Amino acid sequence: MYKAISEAIAQEMERDPSIFVMGEDIGLYGGIFGATSGLLQKFGPERIKDTPISESAFIGAALGAASKGMRPIVELMFVDFFGVAMDQIYNHIAKVHYMSNGRIKMPIVITTAIGGGYSDAAQHSQCLYGLFAHVPGLKVVVPSNSYDAKGLMISSIRDDNPVMYFFHKGLMGLGWMPSPEEAAVDVPEEPYEVPIGKANVVREGKDVTVVAISKVVYEALWAAEELNKEGLSVEVIDLRTLVPLDKDSILNSVEKSKRLLVVDEDYRSYGMSGEIISLVAENGLTLKSPPLRIPYPDVPVPYSRVLEKFVLPDKGNIIEAIKKMFS
């Protein structure tokens, strides 16, 4: 997925000179997770700016640059690190368009790595996209494969709103971190868009709808495959975007299947899983069994492998939950 992301940025930069990239280790290193690999060599240090560890400054600077017609892309290595620059994001970048009554646009893409599963513990393994989705004014995209990664990056850059672009470390295809084979799909060479706000039904089924995003999409697909052998037909929706949420795709599917399971690597409370179950409830859909969710429980990410494995949502939890719906 990392090559798809850097290719998308490069193609857009060739087209539009107002695009530039800032962040830590994004130049010479090519991004710790490769998302900006090769860009410094192609575009030089004026447009690919390695920054000091001064996040409030360079993320706030994205706002200033955007206000004067630039289209900055900013990377901050891990989502866990955002606390230090949050004011510039949730009080400013997210709100300037609204507070200026639409007179000032904020075409900013903020990219970061999410996710655990490799014992990087409590400050380097979180997802936290729910935190950003909670704040009005930020679009939130979370691709799960290389095709979507490229198309969503291009759409994000072209969007006149601030977009939080999250990539899961365990999907990047880095070589030094396990990544499901399915995440590396063919990517067309030419630029293309994947629309922001459009979910993808990645497996059709009729008995139960599983809504997922990012890496747990694969856990859901693997569970669906196993349950299929037992005669259960599972539909899997990859949301791809959290804000704006593709309500129609979710409602249409659940209307058909009458059962809902939400799988999420982000924390349980006040987040994506609750949001989707609320959506279904508010729309008065009649279900054959209560909706269920398998989110990350409300605990920080533990370090020890045995502990982390216990709390991460996986295929086994999904199969168990779906069977419960039918028992």
Place this chain on the structure above:
Amino acid sequence: MAELQKNELLSMYRTMYLIRTYEETLGSIYYEGKTPAFDISAGPIPGELHLSSGQEAAAVGVCMHLRPEDAVVGTHRAHHFAIAKQVDLKKMTAEIFGKKTGLSSGKGGHMHLFDPEKNFSCSGIVGASFPQAVGVGIASKMQGKDYVVVAVGGEGAANQGTFHESLNLAALWKLPVIFVIEDNAWAISVEKSKSTCLGRNSERAKAYGIPGVYVDGEDVIGVYEVAKEAVERARRSEGPSLIEVRVYRFRGHFEGDPQLYRPKEDLESSKAKDPIVKLEKDLIRRGIATDSELANIRKEVEEEVKDVVQFARESPYPEPEEALENVFSGR
């Protein structure tokens, strides 16, 4: 070196050699189960591992002045300060192996070592130590005690807002904080000269009206001397100091870092600035210790490291359900 007793000098040598042996041992165990294809999630020590080989003098020169009740707030690369602050090495190693017998029963891991008995903590977030140390300083003052606190950060962290805000606050309130910047010249791949116009972060002390010194971390005695002044000043309630120690990163930012950004000569010239080799030479040249005395210390240290590693390897993993415990305290 004049004022230091022989036993103190040998103790410094021992701790530096312990740190080095420990780090190099973990550095080799880390690759168990991760080869031939490097997989960061595999092996007895999974996840990121940031080792401090080459940076020993900063920790030892500073911590020699500390009492058990003094605190150290470290960084993501904190083993050397933990060892110099006498954190229980068995428990620390077990933690790094994710074991039940670890400092935090496997919940924290290598970047999150907490030992309240030894007043040691660290963090995976760059620049997080400074404000926390300010708080320890406030507590010391409000409680009418004379304990001090050391806040450690890399030279990259000196470009964080927390660094400047904390220096200002500590200076304003005359808090007993010693700010230690370990300048290893690299913020992962970004060179110091590409991240700040000042050659020395210690000069930034001027902006806050406090003493700032720059010292070469090849020489542990030099670090010891500047730290002595800073710690004594803090204990006398005269306020904070800033010390920048030029240290030498012998390994990658993290294990597995290919370091393609780093000129080979930089790594080589760094390794030539070995504080352990320097101390060893000085001790012998000045007739303070003999070869065989130092060899005995090294042997003892190597045994100790073997023991702690064996303890960690043989310890059980926690029960999976423990993952859900201790989010909140009882009330």
